[in-house]
Amino acid sequence: MLASRMTRAGVTLALVLIVAACSPDPRIMHIERGQVTPDEFSILPSKPIEIPTDLSTLPPPTPGAANRTDATPREDAVAALGGDPSRLRTDGRLSDDGALIRQTTRYGVDPNIRNDLAVADAEFRRKNKGRLLERWFRVPTYYDAYSASELNQHSTLDAYRRAGVPTPAAPPIVAAE
Template sequence: MLATKMTRAGVALALLLVVTACSRGEPQLMHTNRGQVAPDEFAILPGKPIEIPQNLSTLPAPTPGGTNRTDATPIEDAVAALGGSPARMRPDGQLSADGALIRQTTRYGVQPGIRTELAAQDLEFRRQHRGRLLERWFRVPTYYRAYRPQELNQYNTLERWRAGGAPTPAAPPDPETR
């Protein structure tokens, strides 16, 4: 009687493990929040410095829930860093009249739907490289092992550029040759 109950419990446990191991959700390779008990310090964006204008009557009216003059604007900052004009951006974040920036970034062509295509390919790659059973159970990151064949060897690339005569003054030395 006891042996029968133990056998049933063992079979039920084995079935449960098999079902959980075969889950087909979107594969997670990184598990960034594994063991995280503290707040994420990268979720806090520093604001721009507060400036007091010469004439306080030129300040815009407050807009609750709207934008603030000290809010971070990473997209506009990136457009300015690439030589574009953030003032020419449409409210949806797309460039409307900055032809020079658009020509420069699309000079090698544009493939429509590339983001969707790459997302589908990467999802298939992650499904094929999900990690071993215990790695999935204990949420061990398998990202670096899965993507290692696609990794760029920065020091070999640096030597190839130097051999070609390209100046590389800010490159750090290879730690393995010390």
């Protein structure tokens, strides 16, 4: 009687372990693990408040509408790439900025890039989902999975400096004492 209960308990435990090991969504980085603080990426900085020289030129307030100090990431990105943000259509696409479009598409455009990347990412995550105990205890496997793709910043900087490429943003070379 006791042996049959132990056998059933062992089989049940084995089934639970097998089901737990077959996670359909292999996640490499568990960002929410240990999340007890606010998400700093959910806060967008606003533009500085500007006071015009003539306060009578201010538009009337429109609750719920856009504000002059609201963040405009699409327009800021277009401006950073050398484009004209005023040429953005209301749907966020560029309407007539040929120079920016030529520059960003100079190596070609793949219309299926999102699907291709989604498939490649799902396959990569399936192959790099971590060991059984890592998945059980939600240990991040992100750094192990991507270590082969990691750029060695110091050797790359040295290679650029040897080639004579200016590196003004990098720290200066410190002579050994």
